[in-house]
Amino acid sequence: MHGTIFTLLKRYVQTQYDHSAWVRLLEAAGLSATDFDHKSVYPDEHMYRLIGEAATMTGLSADELHEKFGEYLVPDLMYMYQKLLDPNWTTLDMLEHTENTMHRQVRAEHAENNPPVLSVTRLSPDELFIDYVSGRRMGALAVGMVRGMASYYNEADRIEVEPTTSENGEHVRIRVRRLA
Ligand code: HEM
Structure with a gap:
């Protein structure tokens, strides 16, 4: 890693x-x-x-720690890769574009880099789900990072994050909704 x-x-x-x-x-x-x-x-x-x-x-459980650490990671990662950010994005847009912007760039930087594949299905302007796929089984980190994104965009009180599968599998589905 x-x-x-x-x-x-x-x-x-x-x-x-x-x-x-x-x-x-x-x-x-x-x-x-x-x-x-x-x-x-x-x-x-x-x-x-x-x-x-x-x-x-x-x-704490390993899942709880992964979540807390994931939340903590976000501002620094955003700062490091700020050139790839579109100023019009908020939380859901950022999540929708992570795979094709941030993670694509990370893969290009080093042959050994291997961020998870995040397939995002945007159900509506206010709802999406993320299909996380990685042999590392760090879905709990992804859940924490979604929360971190919501805080970064000052939407923490409106964004609901819910893993709909176990967080420990190689495939984890995470539902993200923005409340009115
Ligand atoms: C600013 C946006 C982001 C940047 C710059 C970024 C960058 C990275 C980097 C550098 C790694 C390490 C990859 C490796 O060592 O091979 C990584 C891993 C990871 N990323 Fe991202 N990421 C971003 C957003 C996200 C988001 C939004 C999620 C979740 C929805 C996410 C989930 C993960 C997870 C769970 C890992 C751990 C490795 C794994 O599970 O295979 N990332 N990311």
Whole structure:
């Protein structure tokens, strides 16, 4: 997985907890790297271990942690890829275009990058569903990222996010609705 995601996980742990929590987490996961390079790709297994150990340390479930981390990730990712954003988009438009803009760009940057496939079906101006497909089984991260998008666009109180399948599968369907 992309070094940026690891860097943001490190920052998440440091800001939500503290630096020593991050050091303890690395130790518990049996990892020695203290910094991750945003141009490098690291084994997915390291991310699973870090999230798994973080779940043990905080008492939260891995799904809850993925969701919280996904929410946290969004502003930084949006900042990094801001050139690809259309200023007219709000939450649902952004979700509809992620696959063909952000994730397409991520795939082009590095042969080893492999973001999930997000097939979006727009049912109406105010409703869509996302079919998430990835062998990484990180649908809970996707759910958190949708919430993060809603906050980014100041629509958090109007956007309803509901996984309609288990969040842990290789295929996860997420329904997103904007309330009037
Ligand atoms: C600004 C918009 C976005 C950017 C720049 C972005 C970028 C990225 C990058 C760099 C990765 C790592 C890929 C890799 O290591 O191979 C990734 C993974 C991921 N992205 Fe996105 N993404 C964006 C929006 C979204 C949205 C809206 C969702 C969910 C609806 C999403 C879901 C995920 C998930 C769940 C992963 C983890 C890897 C996996 O499950 O296979 N992303 N994304």
